[in-house]
Amino acid sequence: MDNVSIAGAKIYYTIPGINYPVTQTVVNAWIAMIIIVGVCIWLTRGLKVHATTKRQTVAEMAVQMAQNLVRGSMGEGWDDFVPFIAAILSMSVVSSFMSLTGAYSPTNDLNTFLAWSIVVFVLITYYKIKTKGFGGYLKSFTEPIFVMTPMNIISEIATPVSMALRHFANIVSGYVIGLLLYAALGAVSKAVLFWLPGSLSAIPILQIGIPAVLNVYFTCFSGCVQPYIFCMLTMQFVASAASDE
Numbered sequence: 001m002d003n004v005s006i007a008g009a010k011i012y013y014t015i016p017g018i019n020y021p022v023t024q025t026v027v028n029a030w031i032a033m034i035i036i037v038g039v040c041i042w043l044t045r046g047l048k049v050h051a052t053t054k055r056q057t058v059a060e061m062a063v064q065m066a067q068n069l070v071r072g073s074m075g076e077g078w079d080d081f082v083p084f085i086a087a088i089l090s091m092s093v094v095s096s097f098m099s100l101t102g103a104y105s106p107t108n109d110l111n112t113f114l115a116w117s118i119v120v121f122v123l124i125t126y127y128k129i130k131t132k133g134f135g136g137y138l139k140s141f142t143e144p145i146f147v148m149t150p151m152n153i154i155s156e157i158a159t160p161v162s163m164a165l166r167h168f169a170n171i172v173s174g175y176v177i178g179l180l181l182y183a184a185l186g187a188v189s190k191a192v193l194f195w196l197p198g199s200l201s202a203i204p205i206l207q208i209g210i211p212a213v214l215n216v217y218f219t220c221f222s223g224c225v226q227p228y229i230f231c232m233l234t235m236q237f238v239a240s241a242a243s244d245e
Helices: 024-043 054-074 079-101 110-142 146-192 198-202 210-242
Strands: 003-007 010-014
Touching: 024 054, 024 079, 024 110, 054 079, 054 210, 079 210, 110 146, 110 210, 146 210
Parallel strands: none
Antiparallel strands: 003 010
16 A cells, blocks of 8 residues: 545545555454454463353353343344344444544444445345245335335335434534534633633643543443444344344
Protein backbone atom coordinates (compact mmCIF):
# COMPACT_ATOMS: atom_id res chain seq x y z
CA MET A 1 0.00 0.00 0.00
CA ASP A 2 2.16 2.84 -1.24
CA ASN A 3 -0.52 5.43 -1.94
CA VAL A 4 -2.93 6.94 0.55
CA SER A 5 -5.73 9.39 -0.17
CA ILE A 6 -8.42 10.94 2.01
CA ALA A 7 -12.02 11.38 0.87
CA GLY A 8 -14.34 12.84 3.47
CA ALA A 9 -13.93 10.97 6.74
CA LYS A 10 -12.50 7.87 5.07
CA ILE A 11 -8.95 7.01 4.14
CA TYR A 12 -8.37 5.02 0.95
CA TYR A 13 -5.31 2.87 0.38
CA THR A 14 -4.22 2.08 -3.17
CA ILE A 15 -2.58 -1.31 -3.53
CA PRO A 16 -0.11 -1.65 -6.43
CA GLY A 17 -1.54 -3.82 -9.18
CA ILE A 18 -5.10 -3.55 -7.85
CA ASN A 19 -7.37 -0.85 -9.21
CA TYR A 20 -9.97 -1.18 -6.46
CA PRO A 21 -9.27 1.17 -3.50
CA VAL A 22 -9.22 -0.33 -0.01
CA THR A 23 -10.85 1.84 2.67
CA GLN A 24 -9.63 2.28 6.21
CA THR A 25 -12.83 0.55 7.32
CA VAL A 26 -11.75 -2.65 5.59
CA VAL A 27 -8.21 -2.47 6.94
CA ASN A 28 -9.30 -1.85 10.53
CA ALA A 29 -12.04 -4.47 10.28
CA TRP A 30 -9.36 -7.03 9.40
CA ILE A 31 -7.27 -5.79 12.32
CA ALA A 32 -10.27 -6.29 14.63
CA MET A 33 -10.81 -9.81 13.29
CA ILE A 34 -7.13 -10.65 13.79
CA ILE A 35 -7.37 -9.41 17.38
CA ILE A 36 -10.47 -11.55 18.02
CA VAL A 37 -8.92 -14.66 16.46
CA GLY A 38 -5.71 -14.08 18.43
CA VAL A 39 -7.61 -13.78 21.72
CA CYS A 40 -9.63 -16.92 20.92
CA ILE A 41 -6.46 -18.90 20.14
CA TRP A 42 -4.82 -17.66 23.35
CA LEU A 43 -7.85 -18.51 25.49
CA THR A 44 -8.29 -22.00 24.05
CA ARG A 45 -4.68 -23.19 24.14
CA GLY A 46 -4.16 -26.39 26.08
CA LEU A 47 -7.78 -27.02 26.98
CA LYS A 48 -8.49 -29.70 29.58
CA VAL A 49 -11.64 -31.65 30.41
CA HIS A 50 -11.86 -29.64 33.62
CA ALA A 51 -10.69 -26.04 33.70
CA THR A 52 -7.30 -25.75 35.38
CA THR A 53 -6.34 -22.26 34.22
CA LYS A 54 -7.96 -18.85 34.35
CA ARG A 55 -7.76 -18.68 30.56
CA GLN A 56 -9.92 -21.76 30.13
CA THR A 57 -12.33 -20.52 32.80
CA VAL A 58 -12.79 -17.24 30.92
CA ALA A 59 -13.23 -19.11 27.62
CA GLU A 60 -15.88 -21.39 29.12
CA MET A 61 -17.70 -18.43 30.66
CA ALA A 62 -17.76 -16.62 27.31
CA VAL A 63 -19.13 -19.67 25.50
CA GLN A 64 -21.73 -20.28 28.20
CA MET A 65 -22.88 -16.65 28.09
CA ALA A 66 -23.31 -16.84 24.30
CA GLN A 67 -25.19 -20.14 24.58
CA ASN A 68 -27.51 -18.77 27.28
CA LEU A 69 -28.20 -15.68 25.17
CA VAL A 70 -29.15 -17.74 22.11
CA ARG A 71 -31.13 -20.37 24.04
CA GLY A 72 -32.98 -17.73 26.02
CA SER A 73 -33.95 -15.82 22.87
CA MET A 74 -34.45 -18.58 20.31
CA GLY A 75 -35.07 -21.70 22.40
CA GLU A 76 -33.36 -25.06 22.40
CA GLY A 77 -31.93 -26.50 19.20
CA TRP A 78 -30.22 -23.30 18.06
CA ASP A 79 -26.73 -23.97 19.38
CA ASP A 80 -25.35 -23.87 15.83
CA PHE A 81 -26.31 -20.20 15.81
CA VAL A 82 -24.07 -19.39 18.79
CA PRO A 83 -20.84 -18.77 16.79
CA PHE A 84 -22.62 -16.33 14.49
CA ILE A 85 -24.07 -14.28 17.34
CA ALA A 86 -20.78 -14.37 19.25
CA ALA A 87 -18.93 -13.20 16.13
CA ILE A 88 -21.22 -10.18 15.65
CA LEU A 89 -21.03 -9.24 19.32
CA SER A 90 -17.26 -9.52 19.56
CA MET A 91 -16.66 -7.79 16.22
CA SER A 92 -18.87 -4.86 17.10
CA VAL A 93 -17.42 -4.43 20.60
CA VAL A 94 -13.78 -4.66 19.47
CA SER A 95 -14.40 -2.32 16.53
CA SER A 96 -16.07 0.27 18.75
CA PHE A 97 -13.33 0.08 21.36
CA MET A 98 -10.69 0.67 18.66
CA SER A 99 -11.76 4.32 18.63
CA LEU A 100 -10.39 4.68 22.18
CA THR A 101 -6.91 4.16 20.73
CA GLY A 102 -7.42 6.90 18.15
CA ALA A 103 -7.92 4.41 15.31
CA TYR A 104 -10.83 4.70 12.90
CA SER A 105 -13.56 2.33 14.06
CA PRO A 106 -15.22 0.16 11.39
CA THR A 107 -18.51 0.75 13.23
CA ASN A 108 -18.31 4.41 12.20
CA ASP A 109 -19.03 3.28 8.65
CA LEU A 110 -22.63 2.49 7.65
CA ASN A 111 -21.33 -0.06 5.12
CA THR A 112 -20.23 -2.28 8.02
CA PHE A 113 -23.77 -2.58 9.36
CA LEU A 114 -25.27 -2.90 5.89
CA ALA A 115 -23.01 -5.91 5.27
CA TRP A 116 -24.06 -7.51 8.55
CA SER A 117 -27.72 -6.79 7.82
CA ILE A 118 -27.48 -8.38 4.37
CA VAL A 119 -26.14 -11.55 6.00
CA VAL A 120 -29.05 -11.46 8.47
CA PHE A 121 -31.50 -10.88 5.61
CA VAL A 122 -30.13 -13.93 3.78
CA LEU A 123 -30.56 -16.03 6.93
CA ILE A 124 -34.13 -14.82 7.43
CA THR A 125 -34.98 -15.58 3.80
CA TYR A 126 -33.32 -19.00 4.02
CA TYR A 127 -35.37 -20.06 7.04
CA LYS A 128 -38.58 -18.71 5.55
CA ILE A 129 -38.04 -20.73 2.37
CA LYS A 130 -36.97 -23.77 4.41
CA THR A 131 -40.14 -23.56 6.51
CA LYS A 132 -42.72 -22.57 3.89
CA GLY A 133 -41.11 -23.77 0.69
CA PHE A 134 -40.21 -21.43 -2.16
CA GLY A 135 -43.81 -21.26 -3.37
CA GLY A 136 -45.10 -20.54 0.12
CA TYR A 137 -42.48 -17.84 0.57
CA LEU A 138 -43.60 -16.07 -2.61
CA LYS A 139 -47.25 -16.52 -1.65
CA SER A 140 -46.63 -14.84 1.72
CA PHE A 141 -46.09 -11.53 -0.09
CA THR A 142 -49.74 -11.60 -1.23
CA GLU A 143 -51.13 -12.03 2.29
CA PRO A 144 -53.59 -11.10 3.66
CA ILE A 145 -54.78 -9.76 0.27
CA PHE A 146 -53.08 -9.43 -3.12
CA VAL A 147 -53.04 -5.62 -3.11
CA MET A 148 -50.67 -5.73 -0.12
CA THR A 149 -47.90 -7.29 -2.21
CA PRO A 150 -45.92 -4.05 -2.81
CA MET A 151 -46.11 -3.15 0.89
CA ASN A 152 -44.99 -6.63 1.91
CA ILE A 153 -42.00 -6.46 -0.44
CA ILE A 154 -41.02 -3.05 0.95
CA SER A 155 -41.41 -4.40 4.49
CA GLU A 156 -39.15 -7.34 3.68
CA ILE A 157 -36.43 -5.07 2.29
CA ALA A 158 -36.85 -2.56 5.11
CA THR A 159 -35.93 -5.15 7.77
CA PRO A 160 -32.15 -5.26 7.10
CA VAL A 161 -32.03 -1.55 6.24
CA SER A 162 -33.70 -0.54 9.52
CA MET A 163 -31.40 -2.84 11.51
CA ALA A 164 -28.31 -1.28 9.93
CA LEU A 165 -29.53 2.30 10.35
CA ARG A 166 -30.57 1.70 13.96
CA HIS A 167 -27.17 0.34 14.95
CA PHE A 168 -25.22 2.95 13.00
CA ALA A 169 -27.33 5.91 14.17
CA ASN A 170 -27.03 5.00 17.83
CA ILE A 171 -23.26 4.66 17.68
CA VAL A 172 -22.80 7.85 15.67
CA SER A 173 -25.15 9.73 18.00
CA GLY A 174 -22.74 9.07 20.88
CA TYR A 175 -19.92 10.51 18.77
CA VAL A 176 -21.99 13.58 17.86
CA ILE A 177 -23.02 14.14 21.49
CA GLY A 178 -19.35 14.00 22.47
CA LEU A 179 -18.49 16.70 19.91
CA LEU A 180 -21.37 18.90 21.05
CA LEU A 181 -20.35 18.57 24.68
CA TYR A 182 -16.75 19.38 23.76
CA ALA A 183 -17.85 22.57 22.01
CA ALA A 184 -20.22 23.47 24.85
CA LEU A 185 -17.53 22.99 27.49
CA GLY A 186 -15.25 25.30 25.53
CA ALA A 187 -17.92 28.01 25.43
CA VAL A 188 -18.69 27.60 29.13
CA SER A 189 -15.00 27.72 29.96
CA LYS A 190 -14.60 31.07 28.21
CA ALA A 191 -17.76 32.47 29.80
CA VAL A 192 -16.94 31.38 33.35
CA LEU A 193 -13.17 31.77 33.46
CA PHE A 194 -12.90 35.14 31.69
CA TRP A 195 -11.60 36.71 34.91
CA LEU A 196 -8.32 34.77 34.85
CA PRO A 197 -5.29 37.00 34.19
CA GLY A 198 -3.57 37.23 30.82
CA SER A 199 -3.71 34.35 28.38
CA LEU A 200 -5.03 31.94 31.01
CA SER A 201 -8.58 33.11 30.25
CA ALA A 202 -8.19 31.84 26.68
CA ILE A 203 -7.36 28.29 27.81
CA PRO A 204 -10.47 26.06 27.62
CA ILE A 205 -9.81 24.40 30.97
CA LEU A 206 -13.16 22.58 31.05
CA GLN A 207 -12.26 20.84 27.79
CA ILE A 208 -9.34 19.12 29.49
CA GLY A 209 -10.18 15.62 30.72
CA ILE A 210 -13.97 15.85 30.83
CA PRO A 211 -14.58 15.17 27.09
CA ALA A 212 -12.21 12.19 27.26
CA VAL A 213 -14.17 10.65 30.14
CA LEU A 214 -17.46 11.23 28.33
CA ASN A 215 -16.04 9.73 25.14
CA VAL A 216 -15.02 6.58 27.03
CA TYR A 217 -18.53 6.35 28.50
CA PHE A 218 -20.34 6.74 25.18
CA THR A 219 -17.93 4.38 23.43
CA CYS A 220 -18.30 1.68 26.08
CA PHE A 221 -22.07 2.15 26.33
CA SER A 222 -22.78 2.13 22.59
CA GLY A 223 -20.13 -0.50 21.91
CA CYS A 224 -21.80 -2.96 24.28
CA VAL A 225 -25.52 -2.13 24.19
CA GLN A 226 -26.04 -1.61 20.46
CA PRO A 227 -24.52 -4.94 19.33
CA TYR A 228 -26.66 -6.65 21.96
CA ILE A 229 -29.80 -5.06 20.50
CA PHE A 230 -28.70 -5.94 16.96
CA CYS A 231 -28.18 -9.57 17.95
CA MET A 232 -31.50 -9.73 19.80
CA LEU A 233 -33.32 -8.46 16.70
CA THR A 234 -31.40 -10.93 14.54
CA MET A 235 -32.37 -13.87 16.75
CA GLN A 236 -35.98 -12.70 16.93
CA PHE A 237 -36.35 -12.37 13.16
CA VAL A 238 -34.61 -15.68 12.40
CA ALA A 239 -36.55 -17.63 15.03
CA SER A 240 -39.80 -16.08 13.79
CA ALA A 241 -38.94 -17.04 10.19
CA ALA A 242 -38.15 -20.61 11.22
CA SER A 243 -41.39 -20.98 13.18
CA ASP A 244 -43.56 -19.91 10.20
CA GLU A 245 -45.13 -17.01 12.09
